[in-house]
Amino acid sequence: MSTTNTAVNDSLTGTTGARPGAMGFLTDTTLCIGCKACEVACKQWNQLPMDGFGWTGFSYDNTGDLGATTWRHVAFIERITTSSPALPQQGEVGRRPTSLKPFQSNWLMQSDVCKHCVNAGCLQACPTGAIIRTEFDTVVIQQDICNGCGYCVPACPFGVPELSPIDGKAHKCTLCYDRVKDGLEPACAKSCPTDSIQFGLVEELMERAKNRVAALHERGVNEAYIYGDRAIGGTGGMEGLNAFFILTAPAEVYNLPACPTLPQDRAWPAFLATAGAAVAFGLAALFALKEP
Template sequence: MIDAYRRFMNIEAPPAPQRPKGFFTDTSLCIGCKACEVACKQWNQLPADGNELSGNSYDNTGALGATTWRHVQFVEQAKANNSRVGQRWLMMSDVCKHCANAACLEACPTGALVRTEFGSVYVQQDICNGCGYCVPACPFGVIDRAPKDGHFEAGRAHKCTLCYDRQKDGLEPACAKACPTDSIQFGDIEELQAKARRRLADLRARGETSARLYGMPESTEAAEVGHLNAFFLLLDRPEVYNLPEVPRLPRKTMAQRYAISAVVGLAFAALSAVAFGRRSG
C-alpha cells in the first residue's frame, strides 16, 4: 500500500547516509585572499551583492547572505590608543556551520531543508516556499531569503550547500579547492576533528595561547546546536568573529513557551466560563 503510494507520488528513498563530511577552517592559515568567496560565487553562479566600500578594513561584502555563502572577515585588532603594540590582522573565512542540530532545518515548515547523506544541511529549491522562518531561527545569521523582486532565485531561502553537487561527483567543495593555504580543509569530519586537535596543540606549544577550536563536539558552543560540521580554529574569543558564545537552538525552550501560552489560554477559558456562569451577573 505504502509502496504503491510511493510509486504513485514518485517518492524516491533518500540516499543512504555516508560518513559525514565537513569543513575545518583554520583561521591561523587564512591570508584573506578571498579566493573562496569568488570560487563559491562562480561555482554556484551567485550574483554580486553590490559595489560599496564598507570602510571596514578590506571587507566589502560584510556578512554571509542569500548570495554570499563564503565570506572573509578582516579583523584589525589593536589597542584603542593608537599604540601599535600587539596589533594584528585576523582573517577568517566564514561559512554555514551545517550544525548537527540545525535550527533552520527544525524551523522549516515545508521540509525544504534536509540533512543530506553527507551530513550537510541543504535547501531543496523546488520545495522552499520562502516562508522565511529559517532566517531568524539561525543563531549565526547565515541563511537568508533572496529578495522577492530580485533576479536571483527570488523569494527562496539560500545558503551554502557544502557543494552538494560537487560532493555527488566526488569533488571537494569549490572554496576548499580554491584555498591556496589549506586554511579551508574539506574531508571526513572525524578525521578533520582529530587534525584540528593536533593543530591546536601544535599552535599552543608554539606560544599561540589564544588559539581555540569552535564547534567541536566537546566545546561549550556545542551545548545546544551540537558539533558544527563546518568548524573553526580561532585566534581569539568567538565574539571577536561575531560568533555567539553558546549558539542557541530555539527548540530547547519551545515546550516551556507553549506551556506558558497554554496556561494563559486556560486561565482565559476559565475566566470566560466563570463570567458567563448562569449565577453570575
C-alpha cells in the same frame, strides 16, 4: 536542485555527535591570508551574482556577511591592542613576544560559512520539507520545494539562510553537494592556497584540528581553540557543527555567538506559559459566568 532521494532523516539518525560518514569543513583562521579565493570560487561554481564594489567602512570587506548571494565570506577583523609602554619581551626563539607594544594593531582573518549543524534549526523550522539532510550529513535547501516563507531565517542562530530578493527563496551554502556526490572537493576548499579551508570526514577533521591546536599551543599561541567542538562546550545546544573553526579570540570577535542555541528551545517554554495562562483565564471566565 533536489536531493530528496538521498536524504537522511534526522529522526532516524539521532542528533548528537558526528554521524558515520559525515562530511564537513575545518577552517583554520590562523592560516587564512584574506585572499578571498574561496569567495570567488564559491560564486563562480554556484553562479552567484556579484555583491558590488562598495566597502563597509569598517574593514577591507565588500561583502559584509553571509547571505543569499554570499555563501563564503572572508571577514577582516582589525584589533588595536594596548599594553604597558615597555618594549616587548622577546622570549624563546619562535615564540610570540610576552608583551605588546602600546597601540599595536593586528588582523584576524576568518572565512565564514554555513555550519551544517548536527542539530539544524533551519531544518526543524522548515514547514515544507525543502531543507533536508543529505547522505553526507550536510544541510541543503531544495529550491524546487522552498516556498519562501522565511521560517528558516530566524531559526538559525548564526544568521546563515537569507531570502533572495531575486527569487524570494531561501539560499545558503550547499557544501557543493553537486561536486561532493561526484567525488570532488568543494570549490572553496579546492581554491584555498594555504589549506586554511580543509574538507573531509568530520571525525578526521576534528582530530586534525585538535593536533593543530596542540601545535599552536606549543608555539605560544595559547588562545587557540576549536569553535564547534562539543567536548569544550563550544556550540551550546547545537550538538556540534559539521563546519567548525580554529579561532584565536573570543567567538564574539568573529561575529559568532559564544553559546548558540536554537530559538525553538527558548520558544517552547514561552509558548507553554502563554497557553497555560490562556487556559487559566478561560476557566476563570467560565466560572465567573456561571456565578448567579
